[in-house]
Amino acid sequence: MPRIPSIRLPHDAKAGPTKPEVRAVTLSKLGLTPADHFVEVGSCTGAVTIEAARRAGRVTALERKPERLEVTRKNLAANDVGDADVELVAAEAPEGLPDDADALFLGGSRNFEAVLDHAVETDVDRVVMNVSRLEVAGRAVEAFRDRGILDEVAQFQASHGYELAGATSFDSDNPVYLVAGGAGDDEGSGDEDAEASGVSDA
Amino acid sequence: MPRIPSIRLPHDAKAGPTKPEVRAVTLSKLGLTPADHFVEVGSCTGAVTIEAARRAGRVTALERKPERLEVTRKNLAANDVGDADVELVAAEAPEGLPDDADALFLGGSRNFEAVLDHAVETDVDRVVMNVSRLEVAGRAVEAFRDRGILDEVAQFQASHGYELAGATSFDSDNPVYLVAGGAGDDEGSGDEDAEASGVSDA
């Protein structure tokens, strides 16, 4: 069974892209709109960069490894992202982080506490972090909580069907933790802001 | 922990909305663009309708229960979906299905074989069905396979953190099966179409 496609990633970074389903959930939590400046730490394959470039008005993607940034650049070029305003920055965050991000995604855990500190200082509205390792997930939740920006912790797991002797057997992706929050939550956002960023269906 | 919001659903249908994470994955599989006519069978709370209305050029939502269609209508009105072209139809599919859908979502299993027959006849490009019950999921996969439109089967599970004695315990949503495919797969779509609907990152 060929899986239903979303974006083209002809170029490969060693770490592998965020899986499509995790990416979909991550992007739904980020709730990007054309009014947003989206900042990504660790763009790697560029899968999130591409999808964000289709939603946010402005994208800044940081990547500390030049060869990975090159992969981001090539994969971005292989997809139609319209006339998106995307800046690729060779830097190890928190170095190089802009001060006007509306939404921030941490694809990895490197320096995450310093990145979160910067997010708090610059009042980033929505922050989402994906973590695959247990101890790091625990520390990430604590770091969000300690900074007063924790809104949500979730674990996701997808299993993919393949045909085996005429029926469907499954291959499971590993579980991924998603930690989400935002420095701007208690900033007295009025009804309009709430509507712009979406309001809970809980 | 308040969960990160996405859409407003002030009005309630008994069956409960598709969970936000399942909705995010479902919508990513549907890959809606402004060029698409999206058709939904069983709009219920309207959660998928609202998100589809923000992406597709045209939305037709069928719902056999009038009181549920009213909930769809009210929730749709409570969200900003721009000037989306949305038609709500009180009908039990396959009755009332338009013949020019590009993407079709089955939120429930009622009459699903007849709905799939119609999707094949009218050459619907992308079809996604969500199923929660085991036997029905098995029959759905068989129905997609029998019609030659099966592309993907996935199972998805999300667990949500809540604070318990200062740390994060989880509450699990039930697993959901997602069956996806499309009648238009082997229709010789050129490169441009492939790009428009996205091409695999597998």
Added chain:
Amino acid sequence: MPRIPSIRLPHDAKAGPTKPEVRAVTLSKLGLTPADHFVEVGSCTGAVTIEAARRAGRVTALERKPERLEVTRKNLAANDVGDADVELVAAEAPEGLPDDADALFLGGSRNFEAVLDHAVETDVDRVVMNVSRLEVAGRAVEAFRDRGILDEVAQFQASHGYELAGATSFDSDNPVYLVAGGAGDDEGSGDEDAEASGVSDA
């Protein structure tokens, strides 16, 4: 991280043994005691055979492939199962099924309806079937239900940690369906029988 051991399986059958965690749950559902005659359909690697031989008074293991039965025999010999009364039978069930089983395990789905018919006819007290494929799981549940012997359906998934850069990443086993029931349920078993086979902690 070396996983905590349970039994020796030096000899390999192509299909791979039931995973240790699924085996543990399966055996707990079977609730074997020295009073039981346990019958297994598809002994394969022999993993379940060995653990059953340590619990049940008598074990009959059927395997239609002679080379797999040889693997069962060798792995059985490599483990201490005391003076267990184990009979290995080269037969394709329902051929070769004894008429006095107390507990029956179906490790695969081959001929499962005929095997279940035999279980009903011979009044087998506990029947457990493991299934990995979706459509087959659905049909198995229906087969148990149609025969009036369905007690329980469960899905299990285990993820195993491995060290990655100093922390724990996970590798997931595929989900497994477990269907359980028994022909003897409504046979008016008294309190003593109930106690022998265990009584619910639900």
Added chain:
Amino acid sequence: MPRIPSIRLPHDAKAGPTKPEVRAVTLSKLGLTPADHFVEVGSCTGAVTIEAARRAGRVTALERKPERLEVTRKNLAANDVGDADVELVAAEAPEGLPDDADALFLGGSRNFEAVLDHAVETDVDRVVMNVSRLEVAGRAVEAFRDRGILDEVAQFQASHGYELAGATSFDSDNPVYLVAGGAGDDEGSGDEDAEASGVSDA
């Protein structure tokens, strides 16, 4: 669907028993034999105590809350555990821990670092800890690793079927982390010891 039973737990402790499937996996990791002295920290409902009493030669169950210890006692009395040698101790571990345990189970995380220290000092062969909270699971793995006794980390999830409109819907238990290891691993155990405690099928 009534679930297949295992033990009787007529008396209730507030925290709820370890779920049957998690208990089955936990006991399989502990690999108890009549030669073992099994020690449990936090016996609570007594579900693990009862099953351990059927396998180990000797059981010592610690519980810091007297009313819970009373529940353990009553539930133990409601099950046939033969002439098992079970001692119930009202103590908050590490207080009251015996020095000759072969296998140790931590059902909760209270004082777990001190309990693990005692396990290392007294050379406990097998140690299993169940954790449900994320941050605690991360710290538990680190505590096992720091003491050089980490063998295995697993995450386990069970979903239970119930009948909904003639087919099977699922209700998911929350995921549980299982951390396992043992101080006696590198103690030069000969082949016989290895066989007694079981040797890997990995």
